[in-house]
Amino acid sequence: MLVSAKEMLNKAREGKYAVGQFNINNLEWTKAILLTAQENNSPVILGVSEGAGKYMCGYKTVVGMVNGMLEELNITVPVALHLDHGSFEGAKACIDAGFSSVMFDGSHYAIEENIAKTTELVGICNELGLSLEAEVGSIGGEEDGVVGAGECADPDECKAIADLGVTMLAAGIGNIHGKYPENWAGLSFETLAAVKEKVGDMPLVLHGGTGIPEDMIKKAISLGVAKINVNTECQLSFQEATRKYIEEGKDQQGKGFDPRKLLAPGFEAIKATVKEKMELFGSIGKA
Numbered sequence: 555m556l557v558s559a560k561e562m563l564n565k566a567r568e569g570k571y572a573v574g575q576f577n578i579n580n581l582e583w584t585k586a587i588l589l590t591a592q593e594n595n596s597p598v599i600l601g602v603s604e605g606a607g608k609y610m611c612g613y614k615t616v617v618g619m620v621n622g623m624l625e626e627l628n629i630t631v632p633v634a635l636h637l638d639h640g641s642f643e644g645a646k647a648c649i650d651a652g653f654s655s656v657m658f659d660g661s662h663y664a665i666e667e668n669i670a671k672t673t674e675l676v677g678i679c680n681e682l683g684l685s686l687e688a689e690v691g692s693i694g695g696e697e698d699g700v701v702g703a704g705e706c707a708d709p710d711e712c713k714a715i716a717d718l719g720v721t722m723l724a725a726g727i728g729n730i731h732g733k734y735p736e737n738w739a740g741l742s743f744e745t746l747a748a749v750k751e752k753v754g755d756m757p758l759v760l761h762g763g764t765g766i767p768e769d770m771i772k773k774a775i776s777l778g779v780a781k782i783n784v785n786t787e788c789q790l791s792f793q794e795a796t797r798k799y800i801e802e803g804k805d806q807q808g809k810g811f812d813p814r815k816l817l818a819p820g821f822e823a824i825k826a827t828v829k830e831k832m833e834l835f836g837s838i839g840k841a
């Protein structure tokens with residue numbers, strides 16, 4: 555059964571580790587992440603962007619697929635199904651479809667409007683026992699066609715949003731989605747510490763987990779980050795393994811054209827990446 559992310563993130567914050575949010579795109583992705591979590595006794599969050607939700611034929615299809623897998627694969631570790639960077643309408647649609655967690659990304663609105671919309675969703679999520687992630691300060695890079703510059707959040711605005719009663723808070727600290735550019739300045743730990751000071755025990759979320767050096771990940775966790783989002787890195791692992799299979803001509807040997815064979819190296823590559831991240835985040839054995 556899907557669970558809210560609240561308990562797993564509060565435990566992570568107290569235990570000084572982080573739970574990974576891995577974004578899903580299809581059946582292979584979902585199966586790879588769920589099996590890796592189970593094999594490593596780790597809690598996990600499956601992230602679904604609005605674009606990925608559309609690609610997978612809508613939120614109801616996603617809920618059906620994930621719930622089916624939890625049962626058929628005997629997944630017993632805590633799993634949250636979470637909308638990533640949702641609009642207000644998208645969050646409501648995911649709640650209706652059976653997601654256990656949603657993110658409302660109101661970071662591009664003026665703070666007053668972010669507060670008003672987040673407040674309404676806090677009420678709905680609390681009533682249904684779902685977790686809600688809010689965002690202050692837009693995360694840089696490109697996601698679903700939206701490009702941000704990697705802002706640093708205003709700690710007072712973070713407090714205003716945290717005080718509404720959200721479950722977890724994504725604050726921009728110079729992080730970017732996708733690959734980091736050569737001249738990236740790194741995470742702003744000054745901002746992170748200032749946000750933590752204002753929001754107290756609220757679990758913090760680090761977006762753009764792909765390509766952040768290990769020492770920065772560990773420092774971020776020590777400063778209150780309890781959820782780390784990874785998307786691009788699984789895509790790159792899948793791409794690399796699939797390219798290798800084709801370049802080695804394996805698709806042209808025997809039944810190598812069978813999609814179950816063709817997609818297997820990419821599937822295994824995602825599993826390896828997810829395990830590596832779970833080790834780094836410290837969530838192994840914490841289910």
Ligand code: 13P
Binds near residue numbers: 577601762763
């Ligand atoms: P990356 O694609 O950089 O790993 O970021 C993922 C993310 O933050 C999803 O919200």
